[in-house]
Amino acid sequence: MKTVKVFGPGCKRCAAAETMIHEAADNLGLEVEIEKVTDARSIAMAGVMSTPGIAVDGKLVHAGGLPDAGKLESWLSA
Amino acid sequence: MTTETEDTAPRHAPDWLWYVGVPVAGVIWYVLYAQLIPFSEWVTALLPVARDSHSGEAIAFFVYDVPKVLLLLALIVFVTGVLRSWFSPEKTRAILAGKREIAGYPLAALLGVFTPFCSCSSVPLFIGFVSAGIPLGVTFSFLIAGPMVGPVGLGLLYGLVGWQIATIYLVFGFTIATVAGWIMGRMGLERYLQDWVRELNTGPVGDLPDERLSFADRLKIGLDQVREILGKVWIWVVIGISIGALIHGYVPEAMMLRIMGGEAWWSVPAAVVVGVPMYTNAAGVIPIVEALLGKGAALGTTLAFMMSVIALSLPEMIILKQVLTYRLIAVFIAVVAAGILATGFLFNIIL
Numbered sequence: 001m002k003t004v005k006v007f008g009p010g011c012k013r014c015a016a017a018e019t020m021i022h023e024a025a026d027n028l029g030l031e032v033e034i035e036k037v038t039d040a041r042s043i044a045m046a047g048v049m050s051t052p053g054i055a056v057d058g059k060l061v062h063a064g065g066l067p068d069a070g071k072l073e074s075w076l077s078a
Numbered sequence: 079m080t081t082e083t084e085d086t087a088p089r090h091a092p093d094w095l096w097y098v099g100v101p102v103a104g105v106i107w108y109v110l111y112a113q114l115i116p117f118s119e120w121v122t123a124l125l126p127v128a129r130d131s132h133s134g135e136a137i138a139f140f141v142y143d144v145p146k147v148l149l150l151l152a153l154i155v156f157v158t159g160v161l162r163s164w165f166s167p168e169k170t171r172a173i174l175a176g177k178r179e180i181a182g183y184p185l186a187a188l189l190g191v192f193t194p195f196c197s198c199s200s201v202p203l204f205i206g207f208v209s210a211g212i213p214l215g216v217t218f219s220f221l222i223a224g225p226m227v228g229p230v231g232l233g234l235l236y237g238l239v240g241w242q243i244a245t246i247y248l249v250f251g252f253t254i255a256t257v258a259g260w261i262m263g264r265m266g267l268e269r270y271l272q273d274w275v276r277e278l279n280t281g282p283v284g285d286l287p288d289e290r291l292s293f294a295d296r297l298k299i300g301l302d303q304v305r306e307i308l309g310k311v312w313i314w315v316v317i318g319i320s321i322g323a324l325i326h327g328y329v330p331e332a333m334m335l336r337i338m339g340g341e342a343w344w345s346v347p348a349a350v351v352v353g354v355p356m357y358t359n360a361a362g363v364i365p366i367v368e369a370l371l372g373k374g375a376a377l378g379t380t381l382a383f384m385m386s387v388i389a390l391s392l393p394e395m396i397i398l399k400q401v402l403t404y405r406l407i408a409v410f411i412a413v414v415a416a417g418i419l420a421t422g423f424l425f426n427i428i429l
Binding site: 044049050051 | 171199201400401
């Protein structure tokens with residue numbers, strides 16, 4: 001079970017990133033729990049400046065724009 | 079937009095397809111761009127209106143400008159998207175955090191033009207800058223320059239109005255961003271941040287592995303940007319061009335000279351007051367600017383209008399309210415508006 005955090009104030013890209021994470025997890029047959037972090041303060045505390053940011057099991061792996069689908073799978077399976 | 083399924087298809091295209099496809103698209107772009115005038119005259123001739131009537135003028139303006147602005151926009155956004163793939167807010171912060179203050183202002187303004195960021199992440203970006211020890215004034219220079227001298231506005235100004243005015247706009251927009259940031263830095267405004275921002279002690283910056291992108295990857299980023307931005311702004315473009323077409327076709331020159339001519343001193347502040355609440359973007363306002371200048375509006379007044387529409391917007395203030403107190407927002411608006419007014423008056427006097 002992986003815990004994935006998506007950092008973003010709720011713009012379209014953040015929703016798109018979340019969909020991509022679900023798709024990647026389905027492809028890998030993994031179970032993920034997605035937590036959306038929308039509060040500006042918490043986003044800043046995580047060291048994210050460009051949204052959406054993605055952290056897997058507490059480790060920040062991506063910030064700014066949509067991730068590459070292939071890379072997303074490699075982060076989730078790491 | 080980015081959620082569409084077709085978005086994922088080009089990502090899997092082999093690199094060589096990008097290196098062939100982008101030049102081919104460039105040639106097609108050029109051919110289309112060269113056909114704009116014949117196309118607009120042809121469309122206008124199909125309609126049952128006299129070419130030199132008010133409606134004929136307005137329609138010709140509209141059918142010429144819509145494809146022209148969309149073509150220019152696609153090109154500018156693509157080139158900008160590719161260039162910006164070398165920049166990121168994280169890199170910009172690292173550069174600015176290590177600079178002496180006085181060099182920081184112009185550098186921040188310059189990086190504001192090249193760093194990709196959307197208004198939806200301006201709050202985390204603001205906090206990220208301030209918490210890394212970048213002076214507040216330098217952060218403001220960055221935030222003002224981004225929209226004020228953005229490549230979209232400059233490129234469209236160049237294509238629709240001409241290089242002279244585009245250059246004037248670039249120089250003055252850049253100067254306002256630099257000087258306004260410097261003045262705000264001297265005012266010691268840190269105490270007017272929201273309390274929680276001042277007390278915030280962010281942890282270490284999220285350490286991201288440096289992404290290695292091939293040139294084809296960067297071209298993909300450019301194309302993604304074109305899809306996203308055109309999908310978002312085309313409606314503003316059509317609205318802006320419609321207003322421009324009405325001005326071009328129906329507003330008498332004598333009336334324009336009375337309201338926006340250089341003689342009417344009050345027209346500059348009036349242009350700023352009208353411009354601030356107008357929420358559009360560079361792509362929507364520049365066709366209006368084109369029509370205004372064509373009808374004899376004074377350059378200073380028009381520049382002031384354009385700058386206040388682009389650089390001072392109410393929605394952005396509402397977003398920044400999360401981190402700034404009203405007092406600081408008021409100072410921000412006042413300083414930037416003063417720079418815009420000075421630019422407007424200067425050009426109305428010397429021209």
